[in-house]
Amino acid sequence: MKIAVLGTGMVGRALAARLAELGHAVTIGTRNPDETLARTGDDAFAAWAAANPAVGLAAFTDAASAAELAINATSGGAALEVLALAGQENLTGKVLVDIANPLDLSAGMPPTLFVKDTDSLGEQIQRAHPDALVVKTLNTLNASLMADPAKLGEASTVFVSGNDAAAKATVSGLLAEMGHQDIIDLGDITTARGTEMLLPVWLRLWGALGTPEFNFKIVR
Amino acid sequence: MKIAVLGTGMVGRALAARLAELGHAVTIGTRNPDETLARTGDDAFAAWAAANPAVGLAAFTDAASAAELAINATSGGAALEVLALAGQENLTGKVLVDIANPLDLSAGMPPTLFVKDTDSLGEQIQRAHPDALVVKTLNTLNASLMADPAKLGEASTVFVSGNDAAAKATVSGLLAEMGHQDIIDLGDITTARGTEMLLPVWLRLWGALGTPEFNFKIVR
Known part of the structure; x- marks a missing residue:
């Protein structure tokens, strides 16, 4: 499948590399590819791209227009702006996977949620792109486990x-291709309120356990 | 241990019966014991009490004053009022276990939370009773599993x-006496924000799975 991963951060990279490894044609979308490749530092995109030659890089609009399915892998606060840059017309009729969380870091740690309880980021995205088929998923675990949940050694949800x-x-x-064995369909996009509100306990668990390498499993 | 369970509902009854079965001296607290025993209907307290003779019944203040440990098993919206009736002086220096959730059902289903994200019911209770030792727990699973988690056949958290x-x-x-094998200490009472915010996804999972007999397990 031709997949656009919108976002050049750790989450976008982890998913892009994994989906390419699984044989998909993956392009990462960014604001300005030249600027993205010119960045330096320990986690410079150019070095990652050189190690992952199967993954393309393009402007948001080009990545989205060429894709059959797009993934919002931006930070939550940037999601609506980035998806607007990708272009509503480039998302029409396509599956738009939203894996972001509405984290508000403006007041320091722990972050709060800038939308919750009576609305969600998933719903905001669906309203902004009524002709896209928004699916909220993967926002409840860290990037390395999103891409390869088998690392945990026990099936999780x-x-x-x-x-x-x-x-x-x-x-x-x-998700199944990536190794997810227990996928629960919660219902319509309003159920994203529930998974987005998992973030506060997820962050506290990270603190208590000393590692983000954990996941929720629904035992039943 | 002498335990007061404040609340005569399904959750209070399940915990009271289980703790009595484990050998604790349990008294359920209520506003007016005579009125509670006079109620009729399918889930009348008097019938339950007859089947659970080891569990006492007393006014909130009497139950709390006689107890070494108290459990807030009220509905979330009634918690602060009930704990005020129990009496601040009767909770001083005692462990106060808060298992309630701040559900707001005023706008119909699904409920929302009347406090969240930057505060929690657990913190409200701790502020109202600064000399009580508030511990938030058990608000993330249903009453029958609170009391007997082994029913699931797999350890959960x-x-x-x-x-x-x-x-x-x-x-x-x-908790361990009741069969809980995986107990995670999240930190101070502010971490109750995280577990209270689990409720929306818990409610959606109930809908999706068709049963409340499930629990979160943190796989790591």
């Missing part, structure tokens, strides 16, 4: 929320 | 939040 059953089936197929 | 390490150790001991 991921959730999907969205209004379109076929879109959720497509996304569940990708 | 419960959380404790509180400012006093000795109080958390006491509560963790009770």
Whole structure:
């Protein structure tokens, strides 16, 4: 499948590398590819790109227009702006996977959520892109486990929320390819409120356990 | 241990019966014992009390004053009022286990939370009773599994939040007696924000799975 991963951060890179490894044609979207490649530092994108030659890099709009499925891997606060740059017309009729969390870091740690309880980032994205098929998923575990949950050595759970059953089936197929064995369909996109509100306890668990390498499993 | 369970509902009954079965001296607290025993209907307290003769019934203030440890098993919205009736002087220096959730059902289903993200019911209770040792726990699973988690056939996780390490150790001991094998200490009482915010996804999972007989397990 032709996949656009919108976002050049750790989460976007982890998913892009994994999906490319699985045989998908993956392009990472960014504001300005030249500027992204010119960045220096320990986690410079150019070095990562050189180690992952199968993954392309393009402007948000080009990545989205060429893709069959797009993944919002931006920080939550940038999501609506980035998706606007990708272009509503480039997302029409396509599956738009939202893996971001609405974290508000403006008041320091721990972060709060800039939308919650009566609305969610997933719903904001669906309203902003009514012709895209938004599926919220993977926002409840860290990047390395999103891409390769088998690392934990025990099956754990991921959730999907969205209004379109076929879109959720497509996304569940990708999740299964990555190794997710327990995928719970929570219902329509309003159920993203629940998974986004998992973040506060996830952050406290990271603190208590001393590692982000854990995941929720729904035992039943 | 002499334990007061404040609240005559399903959650209070399940915990009271289990703790009595384990050999504790349990008294359920209520506003007016005579009125509570006079109620009729399918889930009348009098019938339950007849089947559970080891569990006492007393006014909130009497139950709390006689107890070494008190459990807030009220609905979240009633918690502060009930604890005021129990009496601040009757809770001083005692472990106060808060298992309630701040559910707001005023706008119908699904409920929202009347406090969240920057504060929690657990913190509200601790502020209202500064001399009590508040421990938030058990608010992330249903009553029957709170009391007997072994029913699931697989170990799952419960959380404790509180400012006093000795109080958390006491509560963790009770949890272990009831069969909880994986107890994660999240930190101080502010970490109750995280576990209270689990409720929205818990409610959606109930809908998706068709049963409340499930629990979170933290796989790591």
